[in-house]
Amino acid sequence: MTDVVDGNFDGSAWIGLHGDSKSWRWSLEHSDLYGKGASVFRGWWDQPDNTEGRELCVYISMGKWNDFRCDYSLMAVCYDERGNNTEKYVLLKTYMTWTEAREYCREHHTDLASVKNDTENHIISRIVGDDAAWIGLHRTAWSDMSRSPFTFWAEIIDDSRTYRQQNCVVVWYRSSGGWTWETCDRALPFICYSGTSPRMYHLEGDRKSWLDAQKHCREKYTDLATVDNTEDMDRLMHMTSGSYDGFAWIGMYDDLFRSWRWSLEDEVIQGAGEYRNWDSAQDNTGQGEHCVATVYGAWLAFSCKTLIRFICYDDKNGTQSYVLSDQTATWSDAQSYCRQHHTDLASVRSSTDNQMIAHRAGSEIVWIGLYRGRAWSDQSNSSFRHWKSGQPDYAGGNQNCVAASLADSGKWTDHNCLDVLPFFCYSELRGDIAAMKEYHPRRQILL
Template identity: 45%
Template sequence: MTKGLDLHFPHQTGFLSLTAAAVSHQFVNEAKNWTEAQSHCRSHYTDLATLYNTDDVNALTQLGSPTGSAWIGLYDDLIDSWRWSITNSSFYGPGETEFRNWNVPQEPNNAFGQELCAHMQSDGTWNDLPCASAFINFVCYGGNDQYVLINQGRTWNDAQSYCRANYIDLPSIRNATENEKVQVVANGNNVWIGLYRTRTWSDGSDSSFRHWNSSQPDNLNGQQHCTAMSFSDAGQWTDEDCATTLPFFCYIADRPTVVTLRAVVDAADELTEAEIEETILKPLREELIRNGLPNSTSLRLRKVYQTNP
């Protein structure tokens, strides 16, 4: 089924693939470690629960017990938890998203569970730091091997916003040659680069919703890589050792319905995939959910092409 959708944004047209499925949750009151819980959910349901908003939190707390905690599907993938700020897949060749130049063996150490953003040191090696650190200069990538040093101490997120507004993005470093170019431009400064760490949902969902307790995640003793929801704390989340045994939440999804939407987007400049995700797909998904589609609704960009003004 195809529907026309005018988003009123001139001159780009894209096709969005909309997947919607009814989801029901199940509380399994059996103590299992996180991996065992994941296997149980995948065998008997669909997967461990993915949460998209506070409505999901409230629904799960009503299903659970009055006290204690239960596993949900969010976890820290120690092998594949780092992502680059530039999300355009055509920017990377085979293996180019995996290049790393950490200051080993010390880094990355994710001290206190809060070091989720990467910066380059003066020797060209990388270190992880809290993203809110405001004393780090940064380099922006402007395309065509153009790198620009910005001598302003900003948080990682503020640096990313500045680069996206004035250039293309923070640099995604794909190989040793690019690493050296950024190091030369940095001119001895410690600088933010576009690498950041994010937890992953068991089912591969792109939900960015988080409901952490104010003191969490703390990655106590460097061993807490799985996420539990507390029943007695308004459903807030804590990070826990994955070997801990807890009850857990699964979900089951009915057969999904896929709809193709043709979106006419008016924009003064050509939008990157990251800008389309942030300014169009996320608000559109939220609006669709407000109008009755399930929280499992997802939007994916299939194609963008430019039309005449």
């Protein structure tokens, strides 16, 4: 990506990365454009730091990516897949906000540039030089809606600036293409683009924090352990062979960007936009407040254990409707009830949906399907859970990582991510199935 500029520009340019309430993703969400692992490429430069929680878009500069406020004006890099265009990446030297850059790229090219690997990042870096330009990555998405986790944040940012509204990302070519956050309304140049197994688990006995364990696993294996089903969990437990009975990290953690998602994980629902209607006094930072209720149409975060009524969504008979429960329940129990008797807890895609639910609920405080979920280190979508009774309890509001208790059939508990524990890594299974039994315990480690 940096090759395209070839020294002609050394500032910042928009790329397709920006921040929203979920994870980073590409503006151009076209699965045919991304090979295995391509959509998760990141080129961060000591980023993202999401300064003051508002750096939701990405620019590239000197080949490194930075999270930045989406309302700042930068150049941008468009991607162009049209057959009559000889240049795949096009640097726009007109300064635009991230949103304006995305609209321009989509109108005149294909979309803001997605970056699938180091080669493409280098090409765009040469185009932009040491300036900054928007690319298509944003939180949680790239402008083209791809799911690339690749980041390239810049290591150096101007701490004297206020980043509260930085929700879009530029590449800063003066800083090797590193990414930084920028306000989406800022006028900047930008880059567009165009374009045509079972797991093997490894118990590592050296005690590390969750982040250090993640780094170790990614360097030596594939990642911290992801568990898709009971068979995976049984295999993970079998690998210890009774050699250790304490806690060990696995790859589940609370989303570091406090992302909210809907209980009904349907592409039609999830792709309908990021409609939110938080109460004006809601800051979404309360300890243990991971589930959402609505009253008079305004949304508030509550402890998921709160007993209140709830709204189900039902499309089982070909018609879509909202059903108000006549009982109270915790959020999890409400979810189970709605899935058993209807479709799921209510998702709210627009102000029209919100008004319908508000009318149905009246003055009641009721659960809807929005919650702050947990994610896997390897960005997989496994929904399997193996919690110990009473877990997760979010004690102290800072237990955001998950460990398996080997003294309790591998049941999961939430822990402070800075706790030092042994940990499980995994690698993709290759060859003889007997290899699944390979593990690396460190017997001298005791908790």
